[in-house]
Structures are given as C-alpha cells and as structure tokens.
Amino acid sequence: MKSKTATVHFNAAGTPVANDYDDVYFSNDSGIDETRHVFIAGNDLPARWQACEQRSFVIAETGFGTGLNFLVAMQAFQTFRHANPDHPLQHLYFISLEKFPLCRDDMSRALSAFPALQEQARTLDAQYPVAMHGCHRLEFADASVTLDLWMGDAHELLPSWACPSAGLIDAWFLDGFAPSKNPDMWTDALFDQMARLTKVGGSFATFTAAGVVKRGLAASGFTITKRKGFGRKRDMLTGQFTPETEPVREPQPPYSPYTLPTLDTGDHVVIVGAGLAGACCAQMLCEKGIKVTLLEQGQAPAGGASGNPQGGFYPQLHGEASHASQLQAHSFLYARRHYDTLTDAYPVAHDFCGVLQLGFNAASQNRHEKLIAAQLWPETLVTLTDAESTSALAGVPLPFPALSIALGGWLSPPDLIAAMLQSANKTGLLTCLYDTQVREVTETQHNVELVCTNGRHFRGDHLILAPGHQAISLPAFAPVPLRPVRGQVEAVPTTPVLGKLKQVLCHKGYLTPALNGRHALGSTYVKQDTDTSPRQQESAANLTTHQQALSGCDWITSLQHDGQARAAVRLGVPDHQPLCGALGEIDKQRRLYSELQKGKPLSMMPLPTATRISTLTALGSRGLTTAPLMAQTLTSALLGAPLPLPAHLLHAINPNRFIIRDCIRGRQDTR
Template identity: 55%
Template sequence: MKPKHAQVHFNENGTPVADHFDDVYFSNDSGIDETQHVFIEGNDLHQRWTSWNKPNFIIAETGFGTGLNFLVVMREFNAFRQANPQHPLKHLYFLTTEKFPLPKKDIEQALSSFPSLGAQASALTKVYPMGLDGCHRLHFEDYATTLDLWIGDVHQLLPQWHSPEDGLVDAWFLDGFAPSKNPDMWTDTLFSQMARLSKDGTSFGTFTAAGIVKRGLASVGFTIKKRPGFGRKRDMLTGSFNANVNNDTPTTEMSEHNSIASESLKTIKSKLRKPEGPYYRYNTAPLCSSSNVVVVGSGLAAATVCLALTKRGVSVTLCFDGDTLAQGASGNPQGGFYPQLHSEASIASRLQAHSFLYARRYYDGIFAAVEDSDTAASRKDASSSNTHDFCGVVQLSFNDKVETRQTKLINNDVWPPELIRHINSKELSDIAGLTLPYEGLYIPSGGWLSPPTLVNDIVDSASATGLLTLKPNHIFERCNKTSEAGETEVVFKSGKRIYADHVVLALGAGAVHSEAFEGLPLRPVRGQVEAIPTQSPIASLKTVLCHKGYMTPAMDGRHALGSTYVKDDLNVEPREEETQQNLSTHEQALAHTDIVSQLNHDNAARAATRLGSPDHQPVVGALHNFTALKPDYADLAIGKPLNQVKTLPNGNVSTLSCLGSRGLTTAPLMAEVLVSSLLQEPLPLNNDLLNAVNTSRFMVREAIRGNM
C-alpha cells in the first residue's frame, strides 16, 4: 500500500529530473507551453469543449508527475466555464496515475517556477495526499474539476477502472517518461487498456513519436497522426480511437496494421469490455440535472447522498421519520473518527484507509463552509462550544495480544507513518494529556465529531444549492414500480405518495423490516454509549482513547464512553447492565491505572441500533429481490466467469446502508461511489473494492457455492 516516492534533483534550469529514469518532468524551455502544445492543442480540447453536449468531460493521464498538466488543463477549463456559463459541459474529470509520487515539498518547489499557476498550485498542494496506493479523489469546486489521483503501477491500475461498455475516457494525456527511458510503461497492456476505456472518437496526445508507441496504439484501433513536436522535438503523435474498426473498414493511418488491429479489437470487445455481470454498476440510464431523486433516511448516509446529488445539479427530496434529522445511530452526541487498519493491505483495510482520508477532506470542507456561513454566528450563542476536534486517536497496547498485533502492523510497513505510527508511553501520555503506562498506535488525522451536528451541517450545505426539499414525518413503507413514465412511486405509512426518477434508501436499522431489502443478510447491532460528566482525571484528556471500547475528550462537559455490541436487538432504551459492561470494559483495558475506578457516572446514556452486514462492509448499489434473482446466476456454480453472466436488471431503487459502527469513516466515500455510478461518472475505487461493497455480492457468493 505504501508506494516508493520519486527521487529527484533540480537541474540548472530549476526543472525536476527523475533520478530513476534520468529524464525531466517537463521541458526545460517552458513546461506550461509544452502542456498547451502537446496535450491541450494535441487533443483539440478547446474546440471539443465548445461542441460538447454532455455534462462531463473525462481526461486520463499516464504519469501525474508534478501535476503541471493537471493544473494547466484545470485553468483552461475554468476559463472555458467562465466564458460559457450556460454551456452544457459543466464538469471536468481528470484521472491520472503515478507509480512514484513526488513528495509534497518537491511538488511545491517544482510548481514554484510557474507563478501564473499560483492559485491552482496552492489548491493542489493544500490537499495533496499522502503516499497510499489506490485512488485519491480530490474535489476542486472553484474550478468545477475533480482529480482522481491513482497511485500505483499503471498496468495494475487501469484494469481496475470501472468502465461503461462503450468506454469511459474522452481524451488521453500520454505523459510517462520517454519510451527509451521508461520502456516498462509503454506496453501492449497499456494500449489494450486504453482501447477498453476509450469511447468512440476518444483522442490522445503524446510528446513521443517512437515507433513502439505508434504501432501499439494503431494495433488497438487508434488512428495516428504526426504533428510538429514542442521545442527541440521534431515530431509528436496525436489521434483518435475508432471503436468500430474491423477487417472491412480499414483506416488510412493504420492500414499496415489492420489485421493486427482487428484481432486486438475483437479480443478487447469479447473480453476486456464485457462487464462483470451483477457487479456492473452502469446498467441503467444515467441521472442528469433534470432528474428528481427521493432519498429516504435521517442519518449520515442519507445526508451525504443528498449533498453528492445536489452538488451535481440533481433535485432531491429527503424524507425522514421524525420531526428532526439524526434520530437513529447518527444521533449519538459524539463519535470517534478513525480507520480500522490491519497488518495486511486487506480489502477491509484498504476500504477503511481510503474512506478515512476522503472523509477527513470532506469534513474539512463542511466545517469550512459552516464557518463561512450564517450558521457559525448562530452557534456562538448555542450551548455547544465545539462540535468536532481532530485531536488524533490513540489505540492503546493494553495487553500482550494487542501488542503483538500492533507490532506486526508497524513491522509490515504497509501504511504510511502520516496515517498511523507507533508511539511510546511518554509520547502517548503527552498526546493524551493523561499519564498512561502504555505504548500504542497514533492516528494523527483522527479525532471525534458530533454526528447530529454533522448531519445537519451536510444537509444545510445541500439545501444551500436550492435543490433539496425536506419532508419530515414521512415514514417509509414501500416502493412501487410504475411503467408509463418510468418513475418509481414511494409510498409512506400516512398514505402519501411521491414519484421519483430514482429512490435511494438509507434507512439504517429501519431496513430490517423493509421488503425492499429482500435477499440481503442484514445484521442489526444495538450499541449503548455512556455520557460521563467531565471530572478529574479525564477532564484533561486531549485525544480519543481506543481499546476494546473508546473514550473521547469532553464536549459540553461530557465524555462519550462506549460501546456495547448486542446482535439482533432493536430496543433502544438504555440499560443499567450495559452501563456496567461499558465501565468494566474500560476498567479492564486501563487496568494499570485507577482512572475508571475514580469516575462518577450519573447514568446518562444513549442506545441505538446500527445496521451491519455479515462481512462487516457497507452495502452500496442497486436494490433488487436477490433471492428471486439468484437462479439466473446458477452457472456461476459450475465455474462460468462473471463477465459471461448477465448484468442486474434495470431498476430505479438503490441503497447506502450497513455502515455499522464505522459510518463516520465510510459514509462520504460510499455516497460518492453510489452517486457517481448513478450519473455514470468515473468511480473513485478499484474494482475489487467496488465489488466488496456491491449489493449483489451475497447473491453471487451463494450462487458460486450452489446454494439455490
């Protein structure tokens, strides 16, 4: 999971040079002009944007480097949007790969040579991610641009990009180091994946005119044109993808390679472009700005979906049970915010790590928006003086078993130290503000948040778009399919009905009794959290302490101390026996101190039911009666590949659920996954991680086992 960072030096022109490849990151003559010539003009972007009639334009790049290409195209797109505010093209997606990411300090030094990009460079370096393999989705709302920075080997990453059958990418920036310097990148695998991901007419531009590149692109269906190169380079290559090329329709530019190209394209069409059956996420017509969506739920899952949709210009009606939001598990006054990491880069750990990093950036944006709004002024008179604190999280090494597990996590060197690192007892005590005779792990970006406040802040941000309608006291009963207008009828227990192009059910534990979740193995778990009045010695606690339970610093004079886990229990009345269980758990974990034995508890507690799944991962995607669908996938039991069985049927109902006790960590990224799929945008997770949260995964596993 931890990539090797690039090693660079800066030459006499101030240009960064990659030591490993002995090649410059951009031209010594003018990096900006090179990007304009090779990639902006090479892909005819200004002309194409002007004639574009879709809401998004998607660029893919091989080799992020210093980010110069990205900054230039983001600036150009922003200028286009300002000059054409009513144009149907609203948003730019920039998907880029980098095997050896530059350290932030080198990025800053390299970009300091371009003062005209100062504002864009500052925006990038502010959110530039730590070194962690996988996708880092970064939003630049002031520029109507989203950057997906994929860290890792391009040959491993591109096959993990989820793509519609007719392609994902509109333009390619082929900007790895020169083929003579970096032959490992310019391979048949790269060119085949480009063909898989390209739409008909997708363009490319590259600084190189090497024969291996020309032949490779031609062999998979790209027409090739030479153009004058930049600076001292005589030639460069541009062209476009012809998805329909075959033996009967040769193209002039690739006639010598036509038979090879036809065979390659047949392979791509028959294998690479076929979706993975029930795991395919683009099998319904995409939502658009004229769509209307009903979201049902009152918690963090519902709120994050609402904001993701309204930011894309989609109208949303949010329906919830009570008078106010956050009545269920999202109603706990305080919650710890941190990822659950393991010593191996498992699917569960990777989901946690990327969800956590995305959520931290997301929450930073939410709280910044609150500070800039009228909400901040109104809070000065409220009883709550603080609603979050990114004070870090300490995971205590409180027994030999935990110490062994933590030592393995550090020794395996899977995670960057900026994410999690070992601390000794002195460091731990200094961070915690309490004398604690334990070592442990420290997650500096973690902390605690107030979920009810957070939910309302997110909903307020969605309301500020003018596209959100709130419907309190709407208790969900069922969804009915309608045939004429293609809408879905949402029926509530009061008899009220609302029609929508799409429905997202984020019901939390309420899903347990809903017919809409037929065939999903839901796991409700009751949890009780104590609200301990602040007192000595915990009044000085400055970080979140975790062991088998957790304890937070004070908010409004109380500390959260929890939590119990009682399976299949929907009762939410506080219980004295669970209070004693929580206290006992903390006393055992802190056995070498007398902290817990000194505490006075006035029996203030709150219980709620979280919804989980058997594999403890979220459930994100289309809702169907999976029990009824399972026979359609019986051939999986005899080894039929997923890409040879059919995709899920069309449907207008989806869910974001089963966030369990990690909703603060996972909700923002899972909402982004769901909404991106509903609008057929690029998805911010590897395919294996997308499959791990897919609603159909339980049905697929049962079908493979032959359990019909």
C-alpha cells in the same frame, strides 16, 4: 499499500529530473507551454468542450508527475466555465496515474516555476494526499473539477477501473517518461486498456512519436495523426479511437456498478433516511445539479445511530492489505478531506485531536507491532508510540504503547448531518420531509413511485434506500443477511483528571475528550436487539469494560455515571462491509447467475438487471469513516462518472455480492 516516492534532483534550468529514469518532468524550455501545445491543443479541448453536450468530460493521464498537466487543464476548464456559465458541460474529471509520487516539497518547488498557476497550485498543495497505493479523490469545487490520483503501477491499476458500456475516457494525456527511458509503461497492455476505457471518438495526445507507441495505438483501434512537436521536438502524436468492433468494457459483469440508469441535470432522486448515509448522498447529488427529496420517518435528521453527540473518527487498520483495511484507509483519508471542507464552512463540533489505539494487553500490543512491522501504511496515517509518548499525546497517564492516528479525532454526527443538509440546501435542489415512513415502493421502466403512511405519494427517477437498521423491515432487503446490533454510549461527566484528556482513547471501548463537560464512553454491542431504551446494566458494562482495560491507570476509578446514556441500533452484514450500489430484484438475479454453480466464470455472465433502486447502508459502527466515500462512489455511479475505487473494492461493497456467492455455492439463502 505505501507508495514509494520519487527521488529527484533539479537541473541548472530548475527543472525536476527523475533519478530513476534520468528524464525531465517537463520541458526545460517552458513546461506550461509544452502542456498547452501537446495536451490541451493536441486533444483540441477548447473546441471539444464548446461542442460537448454531456454534463461532464473525462481526461485520463499516464504520469501525474508534478501535477503540471492537471493544473493547466483545470485552469483551462475554469476559463471555459467562466465564459460559458450556462453550458451543458459542467464538470471536469481528471484521472491520473503515478507509480512514484513526488513528495510535497519537491512538487511545490517544481510548480513554483509557473507564476500563472500559483492559485491552482495552492489548492492542489492543500489537498495533496499521502503516498499510498490506490485512488485519492480530490474535489476542487470552485473550479468544477475532480481529480482522481491513482498511485501505483498503471498495468495493475488500469484493469481495475470500472467502465460504462459506452466507455469512460474522452481524452488521454500520454505523459510517462520517454519510451526509451521507461519502456515498461509503453506496452500493448497499456494500449489495450486504453481501448477498453475510451469512448468511441475519444482522443489521445502524446509528446512522443516513437514507433512502438504509434504501432501499439494503431493496433488497439486508434487512428494516428502526426503533428508538429513542441520546442526542439520535431513531431508528436495525436489520434482518435475508431475501433472496428465494440470493445469489451466490463471484465466481471455481475459486479458492474454502471447498470443504474444514468442521471442528468434536472433529474429527481428520492432518498429514504436522513442519517449520515442519506445526508452524504443528498449533499453530493444536489451539488452535481440533481434534485433530491429526502424522506425521514423520524421527527428530525440524525435520529438513529447517527444521533450520538460524539463519535470517534479513525480507520480500523490491519497488518495485511485486506479489502477491509483498504476501504478503511481510503475512506478515512477521503472523509477527512470532506470534513475539513464542511467544518470550515459550518458550525460542526469537532476536534481532529488524534486517536490512540491502546496496547492495553499483550495480545493488542502484539497486533500493533505486527501492523507496523508489515510496513504497509504510511507514517502519516499510523505510527507506534511508546508509553511515555502515549501519555504525552493523551494528556493523562497511560502505561501503554499505542497506535497513533494523528489525522483522526472526534466529530458530532448530528452537526455533520446538519452541515451536509445546509450545503445541499444552498443549491435550492433539496426538499426534506420528516415524519414520513415509506409503505410501498413500485419500480417502473421510467421511474420509482413511493406511497407513505401519511398518504403522500412521491415519484422520482431513482430511489436510494439509506434507512439504517430500518432496512430489516423493508421487503427490498428481505434476501440480504442483515445484522442489527444495539449499542449504548454513555455521556459521563468530566473530572479534573479527565478534563485533561486531549485525544480519543480506544481499546475494547472508546473514550473521547470532553464536549460540553461530558465524555462519550462506549459502547455495548448486543446482536439482534432493536430496542433503544437506555439500560442501567449496559451502563455498568461500559464502565466495567473501561476500568478493566485501563486498570493500570489510577485515574480510571474517577469515572462516574449519572444516568445520561443513549442507545441506537447499528446495521451490519456478515462480512462487515457496507452495502453500496444497485439493489436488484433478488429472484431475477438468482435466475440470471444460476450457471455460476456449474463453474462458469464471472466474465461469461450477463450484466445485472437494470434497476432504479440502490442502497447505501450497513455502515455498522464505522459510518463516520466510510459514509462520505461510499456516498461519493454511489453518486458517481448514478452519474456515469469515474469511480474512486478499484474493481476488487467495488465488488466488496456491491449488494449483489451475497447473491453471487450464493449462486457460486449453489445455495438459495445465506441468512
């Protein structure tokens, strides 16, 4: 999962040069003018933006490098939006691939050569992600721009991009190192993926006029035009995608995330549930111009599992690059960026103080050592500390080594939800209604209609079900193997020693630094129990868990409980991954994919039945970590926008996965 960073040197002109390829990242003459000539003008972007009737435009790039092309495109789009504030085109998505990302210092040094881009460069530097394989979604809200920076080999990553039936990409910046220096990139496989992903009429531009590029693009359905090159380069290539036959867009149709009717500005979405999942979706949809009505059966938001005063914030990593680990790592990094923005703007109780996963016994120490030895995860994400360092980081004596997650900490989920809803409210597009329980849902060809217990009726273009454990009582979830789990968290009073705790401690349970004189200590896990009354026996169980795990610490005996506790019900599923995506009618899906039990491949299956109902739920005890990226994925699918996850991770969270597995096994029910 770690990405190898590029090794570079700077030549006499101050231009970065890749040691592995012996090629410059941009022209010695003027990198910024080269980008404007080759990629901005080569794709005719200002004129195409002016003529665009879509709400978003998508650029894809092979070779992020210093980020120069991205910054020039972002600046150009800012200029366009400033001059055309009421234009239908409102958002730019920029998707870039980079096999060997630059380290932050080298990138900053390279970009310092362009004073005209320093404002944009500072915003990129503030969010520049850790070097880790996969997609890093960065939001530049003030510029109406989203950057998806995919780290890894283009030939592995491009086939993993989900694609709507009409295509995804409007314009390509082909900017890898020269074909003579980097022949492994400029292959038929690249050009075939471009054909799969590009909208008919989409464009490309590239600095090179090499024959292998010209022939490969032509064979894949692109018409080629030769234009004058930049500086000392005589020629460059541009062109359009004009295929003779419609390309096959989706390699595994049953899992396609783009079967939902695409939303547009002015459309209306009804969301059921005002916990973290529902609030995240509401914020992200409103900020993209979609009207949202949020329905909550409780008297206020954050009434369920999202209502605990403090929650530990960290990823659950493993010593192998499992789907679960990859989802956790990328969700955590995206959530941290999202929460940084929220906590800067709104009063959210939090402390990104770090998290220590304690090696409190031989088994946990062995797991931690194997995780670090595998060298999968960047040190920015996780390191191993000895007992002395663990004590220093924690602020209390701890005789254990630990996994240190410096970017983690704790937050107040109710405060986060309030901040998300405030942000959505600023758009004027959010309506929140409480004490409103859904009784009946009817999906028609053009909308979804809801009848609630208070007699109110609602109609929307789409419905998102984010009801937490209340999903177990909704007919739409009847065939899904849901697993409600009760959890009780104690609010223990601080003591002189506990008051010195500086980081979140995790073992079989967790203990947070103090908030308002109390520490969160949890949690119990009682399966198939939906009662939320606090129980003395669970308080005793929580205390015992901590005292046994930390028995080598004298201060643990000072833990006392004075009756303050909160119980809630978390929702999970057997594979412990979220449910995020279309929630299709189960009987239709089973009929549609019945041939899978005969061994037919997924690629031969039809697309799922279109639906106006989707879900984001089953976040289990990891909602603080996963909710923002899952909401971003779902709302992007609803908008027909690029998705920030590769295909295998989209499959892992798709609610359809249980139906598909049943059909493959010839089973009728997994519950």
